[in-house]
Amino acid sequence: MSYTEVTNTQDVDKTLESLINENHENEIITAVDSFTDLKHYIEEELCGLNENISNLNTASVEIKRNMIDKEHYQLFINKLDTSFIQYSENQKENTSKLVEAISSVPDGSYSLAITSGVIGAIVAAIAALSVNYFYQKYINNENKKSHFADISISILDSFEKTAILYWIEDKIADEKAHNYNSKEMERLELKIKSEFTVLRASLGEFLSSLSEKEFQQKTKVTEIIEKVYDLATGSSFETVDKKCDKSIAAKISTQTARLKSILLKFSQHTK
């Protein structure tokens, strides 16, 4: 009989008792050995069992601690939820109060609201008027520029003809001479001076309408008009024995042409 067949204490006792009764010494020894082995086995198993129990204890402690942590976290999350809900409700309440405060006129301040509205309307009207004013001013200025450029060209044409007519002939003061022309020359002298006055006034208006960006044209026109004045009314102008001077006539023609070329640029503006 093998010890592995012995499964419980009663069986062992019975087996031993039967063996003793039957006086089987060898078998008893074998049985005792088996029991020793069994004891060792049981002890080893017990050892493993203890170790397993110890591990189980450790695991259970860990689980328990985790359980505590989880509960703790759950509690914390619950508190957070409550706080968030409270915060959200407060936020909604405050926002609605704020919206109400902004969109409503406080008691006793209706006059302020009306005044604000009126001021707003006035400011808007002033802004609209200003834009309109500056736009009109710009348009008027452009029209003025074009208008005086046109007029100046027209006067310049007449002035050029008069001045050239004056400077391409001698002044003959002798009344007995067949080509006496002193009176005609004096008439031309007067015309040159008066037309130059009108031309200068017209160009003055034209120049005043030029912007700072058109400074170069302004300077050129001023330079040319001074040259034309010196040429047409200088030298022997208004003298009794004024001689024909074709050079002066040619220079007058050149300068007036330069002036016209500048004025033409502005007279054709279509802004």
Place this chain on the structure above:
Amino acid sequence: MKTLFIGKQFSDDPAGRYYTDGDGNGEEFREEVLKPILAAGKPFKINIDENVEGYGSSFLVEAFGGLVKHGYFDKEYIKSKIEVVYQDTDFKFYADKIYKYLDEAKYNSMEYITSKKTAVDEKRYNDSIDKSFIKEFL
């Protein structure tokens, strides 16, 4: 500071360069008005726009530039004694030209030879302008 009115005290049509060009010429204005007043040394104003329509450059050059050209006074002295004034802004052009002619004239660059005798002899100049007003500037 006293003011000399060209248009009211000298001529309402200042024109011409020399005496031979008739009364109210540039030479006459320079020799019989400006020169004696400037020689007196008192600063004065010259009104150029009242009762005058305009000036030819021949008159202005002879009257003002001639003061320097014939060596009577240098341009700095003249500019320190006279002040050209006007109310009509159109006459700024002539005022600027007067100062320009003074600046451009070369001091004592031409000997002065009067044309008055010839003008009187030829009856081109009648000496019709009363110039007694200059006494108040002397």
